[in-house]
Amino acid sequence: MLKRFIFSFIVFALVAATTCYAQDIRLTGQSKQVVAVGETFTLIYTLNAQGNGFRGPNIQGFDMLSGPNTSTSSSIRSVNGNTTMSITYTFTYLLQATREGTFDIPAASVSVNGKQITSNTLSIKVVKNPNSQGTQYQGSGNQSRGGGGGGTQAAANAGNPNDVFIKAFASSSNPLQGEGIVVTYKIYFKVNISQPYISKLPSFSGFWSPNLAKENDKLQQSTEVIDGVQYTVADIRKIALFPLKSGRLTIDPLELTCVAQVKKQSKTKTGDPFFDDFFNDSFFNSGVANVEKTLKSNPVVINVQPLPEAGKPADFSGAVGSFTFHSEVDKTRVKTNEAVTLKCTVSGKGNIQLIDKMNVSFPPDFESYDPKVTSDVQTTGAGISGSQVFEYLLIPRKAGKFNIKPITFSYFDLEKRRYISLSSPEFSLDVEKGSGESGAVMTYSGANKEEIKYIGSDIRHIKDTGFPLVPAGSRFFNSMGFWALMICPLLLFLVFLVLWRKLAARRSDTILMKNLKATKIARRRLQKAEQFQKAGQQDNFYIAISQSLWGYLSDKFGIPMAELSIDSVHEALVRKNVSEAIISQFIETLNNTEFSRFAPGEKNVNMERIYNEALEIITKMERELR
Amino acid sequence: MKPMKPITIAIIFLFGALAAFSSGEQASIATANKEYSAGSYQAAADLYQKVVDAGYASPELFYNMGNSYFKMNDYARAILWYERARRLDPGNEDINFNLNVANTKISDKIEPLPELFYKRWLIALVQVFSVDTWAAMCVCLFIGGLLGLVLYIASRVLILRKIGFWFALGLFVFSFFALAFAWNGYSFSKSTSEAIVFTPTITVKSSPDEKSTDLFVIHEGTKVRLLDNISGWYEIRIVNGSVGWLPKNSLEKI
Numbered sequence: 001m002l003k004r005f006i007f008s009f010i011v012f013a014l015v016a017a018t019t020c021y022a023q024d025i026r027l028t029g030q031s032k033q034v035v036a037v038g039e040t041f042t043l044i045y046t047l048n049a050q051g052n053g054f055r056g057p058n059i060q061g062f063d064m065l066s067g068p069n070t071s072t073s074s075s076i077r078s079v080n081g082n083t084t085m086s087i088t089y090t091f092t093y094l095l096q097a098t099r100e101g102t103f104d105i106p107a108a109s110v111s112v113n114g115k116q117i118t119s120n121t122l123s124i125k126v127v128k129n130p131n132s133q134g135t136q137y138q139g140s141g142n143q144s145r146g147g148g149g150g151g152t153q154a155a156a157n158a159g160n161p162n163d164v165f166i167k168a169f170a171s172s173s174n175p176l177q178g179e180g181i182v183v184t185y186k187i188y189f190k191v192n193i194s195q196p197y198i199s200k201l202p203s204f205s206g207f208w209s210p211n212l213a214k215e216n217d218k219l220q221q222s223t224e225v226i227d228g229v230q231y232t233v234a235d236i237r238k239i240a241l242f243p244l245k246s247g248r249l250t251i252d253p254l255e256l257t258c259v260a261q262v263k264k265q266s267k268t269k270t271g272d273p274f275f276d277d278f279f280n281d282s283f284f285n286s287g288v289a290n291v292e293k294t295l296k297s298n299p300v301v302i303n304v305q306p307l308p309e310a311g312k313p314a315d316f317s318g319a320v321g322s323f324t325f326h327s328e329v330d331k332t333r334v335k336t337n338e339a340v341t342l343k344c345t346v347s348g349k350g351n352i353q354l355i356d357k358m359n360v361s362f363p364p365d366f367e368s369y370d371p372k373v374t375s376d377v378q379t380t381g382a383g384i385s386g387s388q389v390f391e392y393l394l395i396p397r398k399a400g401k402f403n404i405k406p407i408t409f410s411y412f413d414l415e416k417r418r419y420i421s422l423s424s425p426e427f428s429l430d431v432e433k434g435s436g437e438s439g440a441v442m443t444y445s446g447a448n449k450e451e452i453k454y455i456g457s458d459i460r461h462i463k464d465t466g467f468p469l470v471p472a473g474s475r476f477f478n479s480m481g482f483w484a485l486m487i488c489p490l491l492l493f494l495v496f497l498v499l500w501r502k503l504a505a506r507r508s509d510t511i512l513m514k515n516l517k518a519t520k521i522a523r524r525r526l527q528k529a530e531q532f533q534k535a536g537q538q539d540n541f542y543i544a545i546s547q548s549l550w551g552y553l554s555d556k557f558g559i560p561m562a563e564l565s566i567d568s569v570h571e572a573l574v575r576k577n578v579s580e581a582i583i584s585q586f587i588e589t590l591n592n593t594e595f596s597r598f599a600p601g602e603k604n605v606n607m608e609r610i611y612n613e614a615l616e617i618i619t620k621m622e623r624e625l626r
Numbered sequence: 627m628k629p630m631k632p633i634t635i636a637i638i639f640l641f642g643a644l645a646a647f648s649s650g651e652q653a654s655i656a657t658a659n660k661e662y663s664a665g666s667y668q669a670a671a672d673l674y675q676k677v678v679d680a681g682y683a684s685p686e687l688f689y690n691m692g693n694s695y696f697k698m699n700d701y702a703r704a705i706l707w708y709e710r711a712r713r714l715d716p717g718n719e720d721i722n723f724n725l726n727v728a729n730t731k732i733s734d735k736i737e738p739l740p741e742l743f744y745k746r747w748l749i750a751l752v753q754v755f756s757v758d759t760w761a762a763m764c765v766c767l768f769i770g771g772l773l774g775l776v777l778y779i780a781s782r783v784l785i786l787r788k789i790g791f792w793f794a795l796g797l798f799v800f801s802f803f804a805l806a807f808a809w810n811g812y813s814f815s816k817s818t819s820e821a822i823v824f825t826p827t828i829t830v831k832s833s834p835d836e837k838s839t840d841l842f843v844i845h846e847g848t849k850v851r852l853l854d855n856i857s858g859w860y861e862i863r864i865v866n867g868s869v870g871w872l873p874k875n876s877l878e879k880i
Contacts, residue, residue: 459724462693463686465656472683477761477808485765493772500779 025049027110027119029057034125035097038227040065040162043093045108045119053111054091057119061103061126067093097126162229164189164260166236166297168251174303177246178320178351179414180384183239185254185297188224188231192261198237199294200255206304207241207249210353210377210384240384242320242351246306253297262291307412313421315359319411321350325422327407332427335434340394344371344407344424347387350414353377358390360407364455365398399433511558518555522548522618526611533607541607542597545614549590552618556625566590582617582624589617651677655687662690667697685715685756692724701731702847702878706822709849709880713815716753732847738865752807757815760808767801819852821860821877830870834859841870850877 031043045054045068056068068091076085091108105122164187171182187196224233236256243249307320327344334340344358353375362368369392377386396402404427413420476482525548532541554561557572566587573583592613596606658673671694677687692707708725715721741749755763774794781787826846832839834856844850844864853869854861860877863869 457727459693459696459727460720462659462662462690463720465652465659467684467686469651469677469682469684469687472678472681474683475812476758477812482761482765486768489769489772493775496776497779 025112025115025117027051027108027117029105029108029119029122031095031105031122031124033123034127036127037097037100038229040094040096043067043095043105043122045091045110047089047091047110047112047117048086049089049112050087051089051110051112051117054089055109056091056093057106057108057121059093059095059105061097061099061101062095062124063098065094065096067091067095069094097124100126100128102126163191163262164193164258164293164295166254166256166295168254168297168300170251170300170302173301174305175243176305176320176412176414177243177307178318178354178412180240180242180321180351181302183241183251183300185236185238185256187234187236187256187258187295188226189260190229190231193258194261196236196256196258198254199257201237202252202254204239204241204251205249206243206245207251208244208351208354209239209241210379240379241302242354243302243304246304249302249304251300251302253299255297256295258293258295259290260293262289308418311419313408313410313419315408315421316410316412316419317355317357319346319350319352319355319409320414321348321352321411322413322415323348323350323352323409323411323422325409325424327424329404329427329429333430333432334396335432336396336399337434338395340396340429342392342394342404342427344390344392344409345387346390346409349385350411352384352386352388355388355409358392358407358409360392361405362392362394363402363404365396365400366402367395367397369393396429396431399431402429402431403427404429514555514558518552519618519622521555522552525551526615526618529611529614533604533611536604538597538603538607542593542610545593545610546590549586549593549614549618552621556621576625578621578624582620586617586621589613651680651682655690658694659690662694662697665697667694670694671698683714685711685718685721687711688714689718689721689724692721692728696724696728699731701728702822702824704728705732705847705849706878706880709820709822713880715756716811717755728847733845734848736848736864736866739867752810752814755807757808757811760804760811764801764804764808767797767804771795771797771801820880821850821852821862822880823848823850823872823876824878825876828872828876830862830868830872832870834861834871838871842868849880852877852879 025048027045027047029043029045032041035041043059045056047054054068054070071090071092072087073090074085074087076083078084089110102123102125105124107118107121109116109118111117166185166187169184169186171184172179175181187193221232221234224231237254241251323346325344325346327342330341330343342360344360346352346355356373358371371390371392374389374391375386376389377384406426407424408421409423410419410421412418525544529541529544529548532538532544550561550564553559553569553572554564557569557576559568559572569590570583570587573586589610593610596610599606654673654677658670658677661667661673662670671691674687674691674694678691688707688711692704692711695701695707696704705725705728708721708728711721712718712725752760771794774790774792774797777790778787778794779790781790823844823846827843828845829840829843832841848864850860850862850864850872852860853863855874858874859871860874861869862872862877
C-alpha cells in the first residue's frame, strides 16, 4: 500500500513538473480552421523560448509553398525592478489547400535545452472555394499595422501572402559560361501597394552583372491570371548576368519591402456564427489597413555550361557573344618622339565590358603606355551591346622601319557555337629621324644610350652548305697522309744534306788538288820560262815567270786569280804563318819580275837572275809551308 | 713503268668515289637547309641523317642536325649531336653556344667538379683547335723548320745563316707542341667515351643489377662518361664525380 502510494506520488510529481515546465515553454501551432480550396494560408508555430532543431509536421493534403521560415523577436520587460526577457521563435509555413476535406496536421517538435517540446495538433477543414474573393480574407490572425506591442516582425508576416508576392525569372536556366542571361523580378499583387523599395539585392556571386535596367521609376503594369486569379504584374528589376564560372550557381532571393493596403478586419469572435458573419461582413469591414510587408522572391538556380575546350584559341580571354574587331593606326609615317595612336575597337553583343585588354606587342624601341579604354555600351532587355575602344599611345624613340604584329581577338560565337578569331592587318610604321632639339641632345649627351635589350634567346642558325664532308671516323692526325707529310720533308732534307755534303767535299777536293799541284805547275812554268830565256824571248819569259809566281799563290792559298794583289797575297801569307822574311822576299821577287823587264843591263843576265830568284823563293816557300 | 701499288690505286679510287658521292650529299644538305628554314625540322633532320648514314661526318653537319632536333624540342638528341660536332671541332663558338643553350633546357643541373687551373688552361688551349687542325699546323711548322735548317746550312751570308738557325729552332719547338696537343686531343677522344641519357627518368644503380641499390636519379639529356661495360650495363660517371651503373639501352654513345 505504501509502495503504491509512493509510486503514485512520484508519478504525480513528475506529471506536475512536466506540466509546470510545459506551461513555461510552449510550442503552439496556429492556423485557420477553415480554408477554401486554392486558398493560400499560413501555418505558424510559435515557441516562447530559444530552441533549435525544429522538426516540422508531416503535412498532407496541402501544397507547401514555402517554409518553415524562421523569425525571432525578443522583448525585455521591467516591472518593479523585476526584469524579464521574453523571446519568441516563429516558424511559418505557407500552405495552399488543394482539395476539400478535413485534414489533420500532426504535431511539430523542437528541442529546447535538450528537451523535446511537441506542439498541439491541428485540424483544418477545407471547403469549396466560394466565388467571392472577399471571403478569402475571413477570420485569421491578421493584425493591422500599429496594432500594438506585437512587434513589426509579426506584422511583416501578417496579411495574406497571396495578396502580393515576387517571383524571379531567368531568361535561360542553362546558359554557357559568359553567355548573358537576364533575371527579371516581377511583383504580383491584387491589393494596392505603395512605396516599394528593394531592401536587399542579391549578391550575384559567380556572375558579372552590369547594372542593366535603370531603376524603374514607374512600374509598367500588366495583368496576368494565375490559377484563375487575376493579378497585376510589374517588373521591379531586370538584371543582366554573365556567368563567370561553370557549374550550378544559385541566385539568392531578392527582398522587397512595400506597404500593402489590406482590408481591415475586426476580430469579433463571439462564437455565434450569425454575429461573426454579421460583423465580419464587408459592410462593417469597409476600411483598409496599411500593412508593411517584406517580400522575398524565390531563389533561382542557374546551370552554367562550360565553354567547349576544342578549338579554344590561345588568346581567348572569355569574350562570348558576337563581335566585330577593327584596329587602325592614325599615321604610318612619323618622326621619332612623335606619338602614334593605335586604336582597337571591339563592337558587338555580349559581355563586351569584360574585355579588358588586347593582345598587343610593340617593338621594343617603342615607348608604350597602358591603353585608354572607352566603352560605349547600351543595355537593353535583350542584353548588352556596344563597343569597347582601346587606344594605345606609342612613341617611337628610334628611327627605322617597324612592324606591329597583327593584333588578334578571339571570342566564342553563340550563334555559330564555335570560337572565332579575328585579326588586324600588320601595321608597318616608317619612323624618320625627327629634327629638333631632342635628337641633338640625344646625340651629344649619350644619356640616352641604351643597353641592348634581349627580347628572346634562341640557338644560332644552321651552317650553310659548302662545308667539306669527310668519311666518318677519318682523321688527318695519325693517318698515313699525316705521317707521310711529316716524313717526306724529313727525307728530302736528309737527301739535301747528303748532296750538299758531297758537293762541299768535291769543292774542297779541288782546292787540295790545286794546293798539291801548285809547286808542280809552278816548276813547269819555270821550265817554260827557262826555254824562253834560252830562245831569247824576253816578253814570254817574264809572262811565264809572272804566271808561275801568281798562279802558285792562287793555287796554294785558294785565292781566286781575280782577287790577287800584293795586299791580298800579304794578308793570305800572314794568315798562313809564313815568316815575314820570306813574305818580303816573295814580294820583292814579284816586284823584281815586273821591273827587271825594263831594267838596264844584259838581258840574259837579268833573266838568269830572275829565274834563279823565282826558283829559290818557291823552294823556300815550299819548305816554309811544310 | 712500275706497276702501281694496290694501296695507291685504292687511295685514288676512294677520293674519286668521294668526290662523286659528295656532290649528291651536298645537294641533300642544301635541301635539308631549305627545309629547316621553312620550319619542317623533321624533314631536315631526316635528310641530314641520310648523309650521316651514307658515312659522312662534319662538325657543321652534326651542328645542323642538333639544331633540327633542338627546334623539335628533342633536347637530348640535340645535345647528342652538338656533342658529336664538338668532338670534331671543340673550339667552335657556335657549337658551344648552342650546346649551352640546349643544356639549359634539360632537367638535370649538375655542378661539375672544379679542375686545377693549369689543367683547365691546358684543356682550353688544346681545345682551341681540332685535332686535325693541330696536326696540319704541326706538319706546316715542321716543314718550315726544315726550310730554316736548309737556309742555315746552305747560306754563305752570316746573317741569313743566323736567321735560318733560330727560325728552324723556333718552328721545331712549335711543331712539337702542336704535335703534343694533337696527340693529347686524339688520345682523349680515343680513350674516353661519353654518352647521353635518352630515358626521361632513370635511376642509377650501385652495381650492374636491377635489384641493386638505387643511388641517384638522372634525366634525359644528361651527359655521362662511360668507364666500364659489363653485359648490358655501363659504369658511368656524371660531371660531379658520382659513379654508378646504367643499362646500355638507356644511353646513346656520342
